[in-house]
Amino acid sequence: MDLTLSPEYAAFRDQIADTLKANAHLAPGPEDKGLKHPKRLAWQEFLIREGLTARTIPTEYGGYGAEPDILKSRIIAEEFARSGLPRPLAGQGISMLVPTLLELGTPEQKEAYIERTLKGELIWCQGYSEPGAGSDLAALRTRAVEDGDDFVINGQKIWTSTARQADMMFCLVRTDAEAKKHHGITYILFPMDTPGIEVRPLVDMTGAANFNEVFFTDVRVPKNGVVFEVNKGWQVANATLTHERGMLGDPNATKARFVELVELMKTEAVNGQRLIDNPVLRDRLMALQGEVYAMQANGLRITTNRLKGESPGLSGLVVKLQGCELNHQIAGLAIDALGELGILYEEGEHLRSGGSWQWRYMYDLGLIIGGGTAQIQKNIIAERGMGMPREPRPARS
Amino acid sequence: MEFGLSEDQIMLQETVRRFVAEEVPLDLIRKVADGDEAAIIRLETDLGALGLDGLLVTEADGGSGLGVLDALLVQECFGYGIVPARFLSNSVAAYALRDTGSALVNGIATGETRFGIALNDFTSRRDGSGLLIHDDTVAGSTLMAMDVRGATHMLCLANDAIHTGEPGAAEPVKTIDRTRAFSKLGLASIDKGIQIKDVDRVFAVACVLMAADTLGAAQCMLDKAVAYAAERQQFGRVIGSFQAVKHLCAEMAAKLEPARALLWHAAHAIDVEDEEALAMAFLAKAHISEVGTFIARTSTEVHGGMGFTDLVGLHYWFKRIGVNRQVMGSPMGLRELAARQQGLVA
Numbered sequence: 165m166d167l168t169l170s171p172e173y174a175a176f177r178d179q180i181a182d183t184l185k186a187n188a189h190l191a192p193g194p195e196d197k198g199l200k201h202p203k204r205l206a207w208q209e210f211l212i213r214e215g216l217t218a219r220t221i222p223t224e225y226g227g228y229g230a231e232p233d234i235l236k237s238r239i240i241a242e243e244f245a246r247s248g249l250p251r252p253l254a255g256q257g258i259s260m261l262v263p264t265l266l267e268l269g270t271p272e273q274k275e276a277y278i279e280r281t282l283k284g285e286l287i288w289c290q291g292y293s294e295p296g297a298g299s300d301l302a303a304l305r306t307r308a309v310e311d312g313d314d315f316v317i318n319g320q321k322i323w324t325s326t327a328r329q330a331d332m333m334f335c336l337v338r339t340d341a342e343a344k345k346h347h348g349i350t351y352i353l354f355p356m357d358t359p360g361i362e363v364r365p366l367v368d369m370t371g372a373a374n375f376n377e378v379f380f381t382d383v384r385v386p387k388n389g390v391v392f393e394v395n396k397g398w399q400v401a402n403a404t405l406t407h408e409r410g411m412l413g414d415p416n417a418t419k420a421r422f423v424e425l426v427e428l429m430k431t432e433a434v435n436g437q438r439l440i441d442n443p444v445l446r447d448r449l450m451a452l453q454g455e456v457y458a459m460q461a462n463g464l465r466i467t468t469n470r471l472k473g474e475s476p477g478l479s480g481l482v483v484k485l486q487g488c489e490l491n492h493q494i495a496g497l498a499i500d501a502l503g504e505l506g507i508l509y510e511e512g513e514h515l516r517s518g519g520s521w522q523w524r525y526m527y528d529l530g531l532i533i534g535g536g537t538a539q540i541q542k543n544i545i546a547e548r549g550m551g552m553p554r555e556p557r558p559a560r561s
Numbered sequence: 562m563e564f565g566l567s568e569d570q571i572m573l574q575e576t577v578r579r580f581v582a583e584e585v586p587l588d589l590i591r592k593v594a595d596g597d598e599a600a601i602i603r604l605e606t607d608l609g610a611l612g613l614d615g616l617l618v619t620e621a622d623g624g625s626g627l628g629v630l631d632a633l634l635v636q637e638c639f640g641y642g643i644v645p646a647r648f649l650s651n652s653v654a655a656y657a658l659r660d661t662g663s664a665l666v667n668g669i670a671t672g673e674t675r676f677g678i679a680l681n682d683f684t685s686r687r688d689g690s691g692l693l694i695h696d697d698t699v700a701g702s703t704l705m706a707m708d709v710r711g712a713t714h715m716l717c718l719a720n721d722a723i724h725t726g727e728p729g730a731a732e733p734v735k736t737i738d739r740t741r742a743f744s745k746l747g748l749a750s751i752d753k754g755i756q757i758k759d760v761d762r763v764f765a766v767a768c769v770l771m772a773a774d775t776l777g778a779a780q781c782m783l784d785k786a787v788a789y790a791a792e793r794q795q796f797g798r799v800i801g802s803f804q805a806v807k808h809l810c811a812e813m814a815a816k817l818e819p820a821r822a823l824l825w826h827a828a829h830a831i832d833v834e835d836e837e838a839l840a841m842a843f844l845a846k847a848h849i850s851e852v853g854t855f856i857a858r859t860s861t862e863v864h865g866g867m868g869f870t871d872l873v874g875l876h877y878w879f880k881r882i883g884v885n886r887q888v889m890g891s892p893m894g895l896r897e898l899a900a901r902q903q904g905l906v907a
Contacts, residue, residue, distance in 0.1 A: 450896035454848030461822035464564035542811035
């Protein structure tokens with residue numbers, strides 16, 4: 165057990181901290197709205213040039229081209245958290261499509277998409293879930309029928325983030341209706357302005373449309389958009405699904421929220437008493453701190469496992485379930501602590517923290533459900549983590 | 562940066578784990594619980610022969626010179642096998658007596674000095690509990706003293722400071738856990754000239770080791786639940802294939818695994834004298850007590866009716882966890898201590 169950094173890594177950390185500090189003026193602010201705001205794109209380009217994002221992606225595809233180093237990646241993430249500066253772009257194109265193309269894309273696909281995606285010039289959305297295919301994703305039914313050099317797509321996707329802003333979609337479609345469900349799926353890329361695609365915003369409980377529904381009516385897309393092979397899309401998707409789960413439940417983000425909550429309870433007062441001086445609220449706060457400490461330590465343990473090339477086992481499998489639940493509870497305590505002011509949500513004289521605690525309390529519940537529901541996570545923990553028997557499958561018809 | 566156990570630590574834990582698995586079967590624990598003298602002496606002798614009691618004693622004083630992290634790995638094994646070992650008391654005493662120049666520490670390493678511990682007055686004083694020193698005499702008694710039987714010395718709180726002394730009149734206090742003896746105890750004498758400075762830090766070490774005991778006992782209860790669910794059949798299937806049962810097991814693992822990392826971190830923080838160490842230790846015991854209580858009841862439920870019987874003996878683990886939760890700081894009491902430690906209490 166040694167939680168200090170070696171001189172090489174300590175120097176690396178200092179260098180990252182200095183770079184961020186010296187260039188803070190380049191960072192976009194909250195007023196620079198829009199995914200492709202010039203300031204955002206310039207910031208992203210700067211971060212790639214400095215090796216602060218796209219770090220291990222080869223230079224020929226527009227990355228920084230460094231050797232993979234988990235500790236350095238962790239240090240970069242921590243320094244971003246410490247600096248409070250906007251993090252690099254991390255949309256689904258960058259986090260899921262780019263790794264997929266690097267592994268399985270054709271040279272033409274890599275050439276066409278990776279660099280522009282990294283730079284933020286090309287926005288992607290993910291067409292996976294359907295109304296009838298949520299936890300059972302492989303039951304998806306959006307059909308793609310071969311016609312000459314094209315596929316013709318009909319069907320519907322749901323839970324599609326950034327569909328309105330996206331230039332392109334990476335999509336799972338059914339290309340063989342006769343095959344067993346995992347064997348008739350194809351992973352395909354196409355532009356969102358293809359005729360026959362209709363995007364409808366899906367308003368959620370937060371009042372915003374964080375997701376969309378996407379409808380396909382005779383959408384004709386070229387076959388060269390297929391990644392890897394026709395009917396092998398399930399394998400392609402699985403290469404990156406695990407990656408998505410790792411993104412949810414980041415302990416650094418949880419700690420940052422906890423620190424905000426402590427600050428709130430130290431500054432807010434009811435009946436002349438600071439919230440932190442209410443013993444019931446303080447007890448709940450300390451209980452959450454114990455959990456925050458636990459998830460941080462668990463994160464350190466996972467990082468060490470990865471550094472050594474070992475599987476983190478159970479400690480890795482529990483992150484999404486525990487991390488998302490903890491975030492939700494932190495927001496829940498903030499709302500309780502705020503009392504009746506905790507219900508305020510829109511601009512006004514008495515609003516606290518911009519209404520963000522209510523927003524988080526609702527949005528975090530969405531994250532408990534999305535990206536693999538809590539119940540699916542429990543199946544995975546029990547089956548893969550502890551070798552418990554799988555649910556017996558119903559006989560196939 | 563390496564957050565994990567060393568080869569030596571893994572080996573140490575494996576050795577103790579094997580000893581517990583092979584030498585301390587439930588039958589022996591049952592005999593201890595029934596007050597069988599021969600069984601108690603056999604267990605004491607075997608544990609003494611393991612030579613672990615000097616683990617936290619410095620090498621200069623004849624011990625192994627290891628850290629709190631190493632000690633917690635050992636205690637976790639004793640919790641796993643619900644072994645009533647004196648290791649916790651001896652280790653906390655060895656830690657408290659470091660740098661005091663006391664000859665008692667060498668005795669811990671050789672086995673001549675055997676400590677009991679009574680720190681409960683640190684967090685909760687009641688029913689007239691409390692030791693008071695006047696000149697050369699010690700008045701009063703302390704509740705929930707542990708490991709008094711066979712102890713040559715006690716580590717206890719008197720006049721709000723930690724002292725060592727010889728045990729005096731002991732009155733058994735009967736708890737739900739019959740495997741470990743608790744006593745209401747007075748002191749026969751107090752050792753003069755030993756200055757134990759940092760009461761909070763010594764208490765934090767006791768918290769970490771008690772939490773390690775709960776961690777081990779809870780891990781055992783989880784393992785037993787998973788094993789039982791893989792064997793027991795109902796409706797023509799093993800019950801572990803039902804999500805209702807499987808999800809209970811997943812919830813136990815999901816809470817326990819991060820708690821293990823937290824405890825490693827808390828012990829390491831004490832070893833390297835990190836500024837967050839005390840708050841982390843208090844919160845670690847509070848958190849693991851909560852997780853342990855959840856696992857104790859959930860594992861019992863997974864065992865169905867058998868979990869409720871004496872036949873399986875699961876209740877010994879249930880009670881071990883239940884007692885650990887209440888002594889040396891309740892979860893709520895420790896959370897308040899942690900808040901105080903961080904300057905969050907006005």
